[in-house]
Amino acid sequence: xxxxxxxxxxxxxxxWDWLTTVDHKKIGILYLAGGGFFFLLGGLEAVIIRIQLMxxxxxxxxxxxxxxxITMHGTxxxxxxxxPILLGLMNFIMPLQIGARDVAFPFLNSLGFWLFLFGGVLLxxxxxxxxxxxxxxNYAPLSIQSPGHGIDFYIMGLQLSGAGxxxxxxxxxxxxxxxxxxxxxxxxxxxxxxxxxxxxILILFAFPALTVGLFLMMFDRMFGSAFFDAALGxxxxxxxxxxxxxxxxxxxxxxxxxxxxxxxxxxxFAKKRLFGYxxxxxxxxxxxxxxFMVWAHHMFTVGLGPVANSIFAVATMAIAVPxxxxxxxxxxxLWGGSIKINTAMLWSLAFIPSFTIGGMTGVMxxxxxxxxxxxxxxxxxxxxxxxxxxxxxxxxxxxxHYWWPKMFGKYLHEGLGQIxxxxxxxxxxxxxxxxxxxxxxxxxxxYWVFLENQGLDTGNLISSIxxxxxSFGVIVFxxxxxxxxxxxxxxxxxxxxxxxxxxxxxxxxxVHYNFKQLPLVRGLDPLWIEKTEGNEKMTPAEPVDExxxxxxSILPLIMTIGFTIASYGFIYQTGNKYWLIAVYSGIAIALIxxxxxxxxxxxxxxxxxxxxERVGD
Amino acid sequence: xxxxxxxxxxxxxxxxxxxxxMQRMVVSFALMIIFTLIAFALVMLxxxxxxxxxxxxxxxxxxxxxxxxxxxxxKDKGHEVPSQxxxxxxxxxxxxALTFTVITWW
Numbered sequence: 001x002x003x004x005x006x007x008x009x010x011x012x013x014x015x016w017d018w019l020t021t022v023d024h025k026k027i028g029i030l031y032l033a034g035g036g037f038f039f040l041l042g043g044l045e046a047v048i049i050r051i052q053l054m055x056x057x058x059x060x061x062x063x064x065x066x067x068x069x070i071t072m073h074g075t076x077x078x079x080x081x082x083x084p085i086l087l088g089l090m091n092f093i094m095p096l097q098i099g100a101r102d103v104a105f106p107f108l109n110s111l112g113f114w115l116f117l118f119g120g121v122l123l124x125x126x127x128x129x130x131x132x133x134x135x136x137x138n139y140a141p142l143s144i145q146s147p148g149h150g151i152d153f154y155i156m157g158l159q160l161s162g163a164g165x166x167x168x169x170x171x172x173x174x175x176x177x178x179x180x181x182x183x184x185x186x187x188x189x190x191x192x193x194x195x196x197x198x199x200x201i202l203i204l205f206a207f208p209a210l211t212v213g214l215f216l217m218m219f220d221r222m223f224g225s226a227f228f229d230a231a232l233g234x235x236x237x238x239x240x241x242x243x244x245x246x247x248x249x250x251x252x253x254x255x256x257x258x259x260x261x262x263x264x265x266x267x268x269f270a271k272k273r274l275f276g277y278x279x280x281x282x283x284x285x286x287x288x289x290x291x292f293m294v295w296a297h298h299m300f301t302v303g304l305g306p307v308a309n310s311i312f313a314v315a316t317m318a319i320a321v322p323x324x325x326x327x328x329x330x331x332x333x334l335w336g337g338s339i340k341i342n343t344a345m346l347w348s349l350a351f352i353p354s355f356t357i358g359g360m361t362g363v364m365x366x367x368x369x370x371x372x373x374x375x376x377x378x379x380x381x382x383x384x385x386x387x388x389x390x391x392x393x394x395x396x397x398x399x400x401h402y403w404w405p406k407m408f409g410k411y412l413h414e415g416l417g418q419i420x421x422x423x424x425x426x427x428x429x430x431x432x433x434x435x436x437x438x439x440x441x442x443x444x445x446x447y448w449v450f451l452e453n454q455g456l457d458t459g460n461l462i463s464s465i466x467x468x469x470x471s472f473g474v475i476v477f478x479x480x481x482x483x484x485x486x487x488x489x490x491x492x493x494x495x496x497x498x499x500x501x502x503x504x505x506x507x508x509x510x511v512h513y514n515f516k517q518l519p520l521v522r523g524l525d526p527l528w529i530e531k532t533e534g535n536e537k538m539t540p541a542e543p544v545d546e547x548x549x550x551x552x553s554i555l556p557l558i559m560t561i562g563f564t565i566a567s568y569g570f571i572y573q574t575g576n577k578y579w580l581i582a583v584y585s586g587i588a589i590a591l592i593x594x595x596x597x598x599x600x601x602x603x604x605x606x607x608x609x610x611x612x613e614r615v616g617d
Numbered sequence: 618x619x620x621x622x623x624x625x626x627x628x629x630x631x632x633x634x635x636x637x638x639m640q641r642m643v644v645s646f647a648l649m650i651i652f653t654l655i656a657f658a659l660v661m662l663x664x665x666x667x668x669x670x671x672x673x674x675x676x677x678x679x680x681x682x683x684x685x686x687x688x689x690x691x692k693d694k695g696h697e698v699p700s701q702x703x704x705x706x707x708x709x710x711x712x713x714a715l716t717f718t719v720i721t722w723w
Contacts, residue, residue, distance in 0.1 A: 201705065204702070205705065
């Protein structure tokens, strides 16, 4: 890093560097930036929804636009904001935590990012011609009959970004299995690495179901098949099954990595080893395992029958057990610790009660009989925002505050951080707590308006006011990022002074090869072990020697552009067959890139011993 | 150098192992082709479908085993984690297929 910043490079060279990068840290930052952008977009959509519902029979947006707004809000937040931001954190931090110099497949990593970004952009371009409007779950037959190209954009956009996510998942699995530093056994891996591993396995198993579902939907809408058309012998419920076989593990993909984040933040700021490490690892696996057995609890009212409903209800309630184990382990980690409260810690502490409320309403929803009352009401909206915002978003913000000094070499401003925390935290509970009661009073979800004097007016107003508080918190966070970039305090290696894991042993931000010498890991929390023995540094596991690093490549970007052109072609060829030209040429571009990649040898580059010694650590 | 000696020894051991491995691969490959031929033959001889379908499924099951254990090396040492992940995938696929059969199509 010292070298690159010493010689100022032109804008073009910097841009080219970012477009061709295969460095896991830069790709991590790109994921964070892309995910952050879509988070703002999804947030804007949320605010528009809340303005529409601020007063009874409001006319802020039309009914059709409202449907597009709720669909895009959900889809954007899940697929394009929460998951990419998590992938960004995983990408940046996980290789550092296991003592690796990059991920296993750097080229694939870059391809995964670009596919996500272009998938997201493609989906959002639908705003110009009519966005998807069948809800983020996109249930057939509504989605089959939706006119225009909105749903087609949904299909192709998610197909692209889903392929990117799948690549990311496979990449992380291989990285963790094969690239751990000497001495880093499985049971010495930090919890964030563990949850990255488990979430990646979930991605590997869950995303194919979405891919299949989207393909069937694509053929139904574009090529006249009838998988979901009951009139022609199809079955619309199959979409629901496929969607939720993917969709339920998906929510664990969203929550498990942040469980990992909290498991890093609590020990660091309580200066105590994580309570019940082994139990935490097994609880993570148990949640992942059970996460695949419960998808039909989204479909209790479909009419699966009492036996199926009961089985899925019991399995769902069982998930509360490993999650409860985790909650108690965090509390026991804090107990008796020498606790330091800062923004990262505030987000983590706020997570525990917020997420627990979401978990509790989850168990209520899991009861199949009671679910007939809750189904498709605002109670459900309240529940899943408590787990996704109170869990995933709080976790992301905790993780960002915790690792910001490592990623960018500067501390986020503490005062601004606390302002954004308190406004967002208060706003969050204002917005969503009342929604449980709105739901119990009978307010259905996804409705454009509600009527006056049905007891829903005040609740909705409070909910909308909360949304403004949350927006304020997000804006303060953005200001904080800008402020920190310009004037932030510089961070040393061990930014918090009580770091326990390997990422705190290297410079902030890390050099592009991460570790000059791979560290020798002597136990759980390797840096902490060295500290207790009075060592300032890790013991190296190898002499200083040449480092082999991958070369950057522009091919992933071009390949993705090819797939995007082809996707456009698929969307519009239903109306005009000339669009098939876009399909063929897009696929051709992608295939040529693949061929180039396969035939052209690229052995990467070596960083010489002399250079390593000159740079110092 | 003593190192060279020991590498040579390992090499001869490795060679022996490789040869064995190759033999197994060829045998399983041949068996897989024979299984496929049997499957085709049964259909072409117009054996009643009550027999053909279970037999073909059985043959397919064995072939998947060959594929996993011999060609994808699941039986080898040091492949525990990939094997676990594949078993996990098989488990989930079977479960999903079973659920579909029971609650959607039955």
